[in-house]
Amino acid sequence: MRRYGEPRLPGKSYRARPGVYAILPRGGQVLLTYQAGIHHEFQLPGGGIDPGESPVTALHREVFEETGWRIAKPRLLGAFRRFVFMPEYDLWAEKICHIYQAHPVRKLAEPPEEDHSVHWASPEQAAISLGNPGDRAFLQSLF
Template sequence: MIHMQTFGTKETKIDYIKREGSYGLIFNNKNEIAIIRIQDRFFLPGGGIEVNETPVDALKREILEEMGYSIIIGEHIGKAQLYHYSTRYSAHYLGVGNFFLCELGVKLCDPIEKDHILEWTNPRDAVKALTHEHQSWAVKKASGLRAE
């Protein structure tokens, strides 16, 4: 069995809602990484896996919705989970992330999710800015940054 990196603290007597997602680590030719800003919070591009979707299918759909691009999915760099409380949904979640190195394909349409703003930043700044620890872990792993 492969060990999965875990972040956050599992509190006893709390029922967590398990939500599995897929996220892309997309670098441009300046070695900047794509992150998505939603108001004042930052996330890797990607999101939840729907019923009857594979992690790869979910990532392709999410990138199209958030960025308007096709995606070329490369290496699966890991899986990590995060115990956290979502203020947006007022619920406790166990977020399980599948993380893939990706290349941006072609622009197919305007993003569907208008509040998701694509930004490019260097990996060190992304690690600090990302809202979820398991996503910061994935950026470190993908970019070769050392834990600080």
């Protein structure tokens, strides 16, 4: 599996953290989430898969929590890994990022998750804005 970002740091113990993330095109634009607080970056909507949860169920839950949107027809595009420190969990993580394409169907609410806001961008602007190179690579390969 391809790695993006920094390599594993010697002497650090990493915990595997599988997650799901969505590329959500609509009307020539892509839906992104901006996470303020600790990260201050644009991201593909998504996050960790809870124990016992299926990836697709996690994708629907995470997209709604971060954007307030419901999605349809998720299709797995691929996966990559990255090694990061997650300050919100005080955790060195090996994030295993599964990337899906899905259709944003309907906005039901403002993002329920604190410090998240929704932004629409052209695919070109989204690729420039995304905070991690793995997300950018999958977005660019799709468009």
